Amino acid sequence: MMAYDALEEHPNEPVTILVSSATAKVNVSEVARRKRREATIERDGDDYVITVQ
Amino acid sequence: MEFINSKQGLLISGLVIGGLTAVLALTGNPANMAICAACFIRDIAGSLYLHTAAPVQYFRPEIVGFIVGSFVIAVATKEYRSTAGSSPMIRFVLGFIMMLGSLVFLGCPLRMVIRLSAGDLNAVMALIGIVAGAITGALFLKKGFSLGRESDTNKAAGAVLPVVLVALLIIGLATGAYAMSEQGPGSMHAPVLVALCVALVIGAIAQRTRICFVGGIRNLFLMKDFSLLVPICGIFISMLIYNLATGNFNLGFDGQPISHSQHIWNILGMYAVGFAGVLAGGCPLRQMILAGQGSSDSAVTFLGMLVGAAFAHNFGLASAAAAAATAESEAVLGGPSPTGQIVLVAAIVVLFVIAAVNLRSKKKAAA
Numbered sequence: 072m073m074a075y076d077a078l079e080e081h082p083n084e085p086v087t088i089l090v091s092s093a094t095a096k097v098n099v100s101e102v103a104r105r106k107r108r109e110a111t112i113e114r115d116g117d118d119y120v121i122t123v124q
Numbered sequence: 125m126e127f128i129n130s131k132q133g134l135l136i137s138g139l140v141i142g143g144l145t146a147v148l149a150l151t152g153n154p155a156n157m158a159i160c161a162a163c164f165i166r167d168i169a170g171s172l173y174l175h176t177a178a179p180v181q182y183f184r185p186e187i188v189g190f191i192v193g194s195f196v197i198a199v200a201t202k203e204y205r206s207t208a209g210s211s212p213m214i215r216f217v218l219g220f221i222m223m224l225g226s227l228v229f230l231g232c233p234l235r236m237v238i239r240l241s242a243g244d245l246n247a248v249m250a251l252i253g254i255v256a257g258a259i260t261g262a263l264f265l266k267k268g269f270s271l272g273r274e275s276d277t278n279k280a281a282g283a284v285l286p287v288v289l290v291a292l293l294i295i296g297l298a299t300g301a302y303a304m305s306e307q308g309p310g311s312m313h314a315p316v317l318v319a320l321c322v323a324l325v326i327g328a329i330a331q332r333t334r335i336c337f338v339g340g341i342r343n344l345f346l347m348k349d350f351s352l353l354v355p356i357c358g359i360f361i362s363m364l365i366y367n368l369a370t371g372n373f374n375l376g377f378d379g380q381p382i383s384h385s386q387h388i389w390n391i392l393g394m395y396a397v398g399f400a401g402v403l404a405g406g407c408p409l410r411q412m413i414l415a416g417q418g419s420s421d422s423a424v425t426f427l428g429m430l431v432g433a434a435f436a437h438n439f440g441l442a443s444a445a446a447a448a449a450t451a452e453s454e455a456v457l458g459g460p461s462p463t464g465q466i467v468l469v470a471a472i473v474v475l476f477v478i479a480a481v482n483l484r485s486k487k488k489a490a491a
Contacts, residue, residue, distance in 0.1 A: 072265055075347060091273070093203040094334055094414075097129055102347060117205055117276060 074099045078106055078123060088121045096121065128332050131354055137333045138358020144322045145238065145359065146366035148186070151314035155372065155381035156242045158363075159186060159326075160235035161408035162226030165426070166433035166442075167310050171302040172292075174434035177442075179308020183296045185316050188289045189323020190330065190409065191426075194416025195286040197328040206282030207274035208420035214271055214478055215421050218404040219411065219428025220435070221471045225396030227433065227442035228389050228460045228468050229253075230382055232408045233337035233397065237356060239383065241363035243375035246383050246390055253391035257398025258341035264479040265402065266346065271482060274421055282418030285426065293320075309382060331417055336410035338401035384446040384458025392468055393443075393460075399475045403482075441467050 074088045090096050096112060096119040103110035103123045113120045127133040149158035157163055163180070170181030198204040226232045229250050231239060236254065239247035261269075296302045297316065305311040313319065329335075333355055340352035367373040377385045384390070401407045404425055406414060411429070414422035436442040446458030460468065 072346070091207075092205065093417075097334065101129070101349065101351065105347075105349060 075102055078102060078108070082106075086123045088123065089115070090119050090121065091117070093119070095119070099123075126332075128329075129334075129351075131351065134333055134351060134354040135358045137329050137335070138355030138360075139362050140358075141326050141329055141335070141355065142359040142362020142366075144326055145363060147322055148314045148319060149366065150370075151318050152312055153314050153319075154309040154312040156239050156244060157231070157235055157309060157382060158238060160232050160238075161187075161190075161412065162223055162232035162429065162433070163230075163235065163309070165223065165408070165429050166227065166437070169430050169433040170310060170437070171296065171304065173303055174430065175437035176303075177437040178310075179305050180310045180437070181303035181305045182310040182313055183293065183302050184313070185293060185320040186323040187412065188293045189320045190327040190412045191289055191416040192286045193324035193327020194331040194413040195283065195327075195418075196324070197331050198417035201332075203331075204282065204418045206277050206279045206418040206420070208277045208281060209272070210274040210421045211271035211482070212421050212424040214482070215404055215425040216428035216431075217474065217478065218400045219408075219425035220432035221400045221475060222397050222404070222408055222411075222425075223429040223432030224436055224441060224468060224471050225393045225400065226408065227436045228393030228464060229397070230384065230443050230445060233394070233401075234359070234407075234409055236394065237337070237360050238363050239380065241360050241373075242367045242380070243373045244380040244383055245375065245377045246380060246385055246387070249387045249390040250394040253394035254338065254398035255341055256391075257395035257400075258338050258402050259345050259398075260395075261338075261399045261402025261479070262342045262345045264483065265342070268484045269403065269479055269482055270484050271403070271405075271421075274419065277420065281420050282423075284420075285415050285423040327413065327416060330409060330413045334410075335413075336401075336406045338398055338407040339405075339410060341398065342402050378446075379448070380446075382445045384443055386443070386457070386459030389443065389459050389465065389468070392472065396468060396472050396475065399472070399479075403475065403479060436464075439467075440464065 164184035171183040343349040441464040447456040449455040
């Protein structure tokens with residue numbers, strides 16, 4: 072929900088989202104895709120850093 | 125995006141799961157209950173003598189398969205992560221309530237879909253309930269409901285549940301020590317190897333696709349995203365084809381196997397499942413998949429469901445199935461007993477309390 076709200080509040084700025092599970096990674100990536108924004112994913116240990124342009 | 129998580133991939137996954145479900149139906153699982161996460165956990169509770177309701181005692185290999193299938197694929201794809209610490213006792217209660225609600229309706233969300241595909245209109249009542257319950261939960265999510273973040277824990281901790289279930293299955297097969305129904309739904313089962321193999325595949329697919337009926341409704345309501353409902357539609361289509369082809373499609377309220385037509389209790393039972401499911405982060409099947417991929421919190425939810433099943437049958441809270449009159453016995457209306465009705469309503473009140481006391485202000489959450 073926080074990621075979704077952040078993307079809504081910053082439609083024209085890059086947003087970096089840190090998630091701790093693969094499920095959340097897929098969910099956030101899907102939200103970005105549906106908002107027609109590009110998302111890149113990097114692994115940070117066991118976490119995932121998703122940068123949405 | 126991986127193909128399996130595209131719309132086409134999700135639909136194909138659902139069709140495959142539905143097809144595998146049909147295999148279980150063909151090879152002996154109860155009518156309109158080829159897979160039921162809640163009922164099967166209940167049957168396991170009975171097999172271990174946690175309850176003694178004679179018609180529903182059998183150690184279902186399907187439950188082992190779902191969890192182990194998820195575990196194996198999670199390890200293979202490096203998605204296994206042993207976590208814990210996100211309000212486990214609250215999750216235990218949520219699992220307990222999900223089971224109570226399921227046993228009032230006589231099925232989990234997956235069985236609801238299977239019953240819909242067989243023409244059981246009582247499942248339409250349940251659908252109304254689960255949608256309303258999931259939306260209720262989603263509204264609390266919007267207001268900041270959270271059970272807190274899980275933390276990494278010892279890698280072995282997340283493997284306990286899969287390992288224990290495999291051990292229990294082996295012990296049961298080797299010793300014959302568990303209870304086994306001679307009549308009723310517990311006596312109807314696919315061969316162990318078939319059930320286990322099918323469930324392993326379903327567990328793996330469910331882990332990759334994040335399939336969850338309750339989550340699908342939640343996402344549709346919160347984000348207008350229906351992707352998680354796509355595999356559910358696939359399951360429905362496969363099972364509808366199976367039921368039409370085998371003459372098991374019977375459109376109506378009456379005469380449906382292992383069901384009742386107490387509409388208000390079908391609605392409220394699944395309302396509790398939908399509401400508790402959203403608060404817990406997934407329906408009964410999803411909880412098992414999450415437990416398989418390392419979440420000890422979901423493993424505790426599973427234990428809550430197991431204990432809830434035992435409680436329900438020990439204290440007469442589960443619904444009775446409706447039955448037509450015979451030469452020997454009168455017709456049975458079915459549905460929950462007065463005690464079951466009171467406990468279900470109380471459980472729904474408990475859900476509202478849990479939801480309310482776990483609201484976090486957005487500022488605090490962002491800090």
